[in-house]
Amino acid sequence: MDSSPSRRGGLPHCSSSPAVARGRAQDDEVEIYSTPEIQSWMNSIEKCLSEVTTMVSEGKMNSEQKLRVSSLCLKVGRGVSQMAVQYQSLKHKALQNYATLQTFKENEDLASSLTEIKQKLEENLIKQKQESTSFADMVKGTKTLIRPHATSSVAIYPRDSTKTSEDTKNLVQNIVCPEEMKLKVRGLRKIRNGGVIISTETKDDIQKLKQTVERSTSGLTVDEPRKRKPRIVIIGVPTDMAEIEVFKCIYEQNIVDKLPNLTKDAFLSSIKLSHKSGKRDADSCNFIIEVPASVRRALVNQNRIYINWTSCPVRDFTLVTRCFKCQQYGHASKTCKSITSTCSHCGAEGHTTQECSSKEQPPKCATCKRYNKPHNHKTGDLDCPARKAAEYRYINSVDYEGA
Template identity: 30%
Template sequence: MEAEIWKGKYEESTRVPRDRIKTTSFADAVKKGKAGEVAKGVESVMNVTLPEQKIIRHKVLITPNDSADTISADEIKDILNNKSKPSIPSLKVYGIRKDRNRGIIAETSSEKDVKCLKECGQLGTNGLRVKESDEFKRQIIIFNVDERWKERDLELDIVNRNFDIDFTKEREDVEIVVAKRKFNCQTKGKVNWIVEISRKYLDQIKDNNRIFIGWEAYKYKRYVNVTRCLKCYGLGHTHLECKSKEIICGHCGESGHIYKDCPKKESSPMCINCKKAGNDFKHSTRDKIAQST
């Protein structure tokens, strides 16, 4: 008790009276030539810009189930818009787009919307199923593959040689591997393949730096398709968002003209992005290798 009384007296004795506290008014600051600093300080406080809140969109993949394998993407859209959506009045969907495997990808505003779609009886009744984004396929790029491989043969060979799969529960042609596209590489007779692999099966080979195809093992790595600007050829934005004041040529890497007007088309190309990154730049900025390196 005595200690508390002593503490109170100490705090009271050390408190500075209000009339002894020195403050600077704006008028005094003007006299001392510091008005600009005061105004600048006030302006900086008033002009504080709060960071924009990033909108998180939750993606789901809607595909036909095993018993309704012939439903097209357009039919899925029709079912979603005319049958499922009215039964979930609170559902918020930013947009829907077609997926390669006759399905559609829907972007929703919350996990609650995802749950509503997964539990929607109308989808199941009409032969559809819903998968969350974690179940989506992931893309890899496989380097220097023999160009004679056909798309379907490549898919089946990758499935059979690289994964431990229970085929009684999976549909190998849709659920595991999808060969997306190929493009030429620097080795004659070889191509690079972009392949989609279901995430849970990609985890089976994540510790390997090679994938088996035929009688060979090929190097591969994760592939991310990056947006490329057609004005400055920079990555991560489109020409509509480009802040560059100059047009860059996709062939020679110089400014002031576009590819079709390039005066150096007969000379070797130069990739401006790879040159900046310190990589081999003796290829066109328009080349897909410039996005994958």
């Protein structure tokens, strides 16, 4: 007769083998019992224990043994009850954890979707910006018709050729008092040949300035500032066409109907090719031409120019020259009077951009830095205040004839 503890009192042995335990531990699915199943399980065990107790009480055992068996059965019952309570608690926690994991997974999927959407939007924005920037860099023009500020200007020069623009500026400021004369001065800037240009809101202010300077004995002369012709850029002109052929097509296909009083000879003598831009060995290039204000208005307003079999976008050309030696606007490096170079990356003087040792640091605008303005942007950036100011000065130096 088997006398092992697992067989005493008719109770079955419930322990699992190590292999079964490992198999359960490795199983990904967790078996979860509902409350009715637990109650059925407990009722079955209590029934078995009750039968054992009855059998023991009817058997030939002494009182001490019977009491011992009954006590053990009670302990088993209490243990099973505790196991059921613990199982219920574990089940509740497991369900909570499962729900939390599901929420995390849904949030993770949502975050992943949002990240993907964000990346696509950023890629599209970068692509649009690159296309816009590359287009702007290519043509250096504006897509809308230029509307210069309606200001009036006067140029003042010294009769003494040894005087500088700074000397002229000081003389003018000693002679003219805007507060007393109630002048609305828009700006005063230096120009070559020792002169200055003063811009005001109205022509009446200009007349007051002229009269005041002419009456003085300061040795200054007053002149109307000479304005330059507008420039436009024609994008995508076929490179196999000669310059004169392009100009004739512009007249015949675009101008003759809009400006019938302008003859072809007068048109050809009034325009001039400033320069060409574009990639070498390309099938097309960009023509930057100087034109009268009336021709510029007619062409830019129609947005495109038809040249033989080609339709070419046309824009106002407002590029301002930036010196790559001193990084200032208004002149090229070949005419720069600065002794030392200025770095376009860090904004420091004394070395070129290629020699800069701070390229890992954020860029600083050399132009704005020189004038102690906010300079946490690239030199020559499209939104650079110095560049915009230079473009504003350029636009107001062009004869748009009221645009």
